[in-house]
Amino acid sequence: MIRRCLARARGRHRDGQAATASVPHYTWDHEARAEAAMLEITRPGWSVLYGTGSRLFHAIATWSTPEPLIICDRTIEGLKTQMREAETTSLVRRWELTSPSAIAGRR
Secondary structure (H helix, E strand, O other): OOOOOOOOOOOOOOOOOOOOOOOOOOOOOHHHHHHHHHHHHHOOOEEEEEEOOOOEEEEEEOOOOOOOOEEEEOOHHHHHHHHHHHHHHHHHHHHHHHOHHHHHHHO
């Protein structure tokens, strides 16, 4: 015997009930997401995101680094501080690798 299954409706449909016009779309943490977007615009060389699940700000360096540089913090101010520290450290390392005086000092 072959059984036929009724076609299952998708979304919020149930047999015998009217279909819902649309499912409401929610965006969470508007202010935090806007702060992350603004920081990404004002700080070139970084990709800045806000995780609505983790409630953390994330910054990913888009310049060349020996290994991926990802920074996380709960506040935007803390993230900015860590980003400045990472940029300073990166500049010092680049100087040490390319500066003639730094190279001569290692010999």
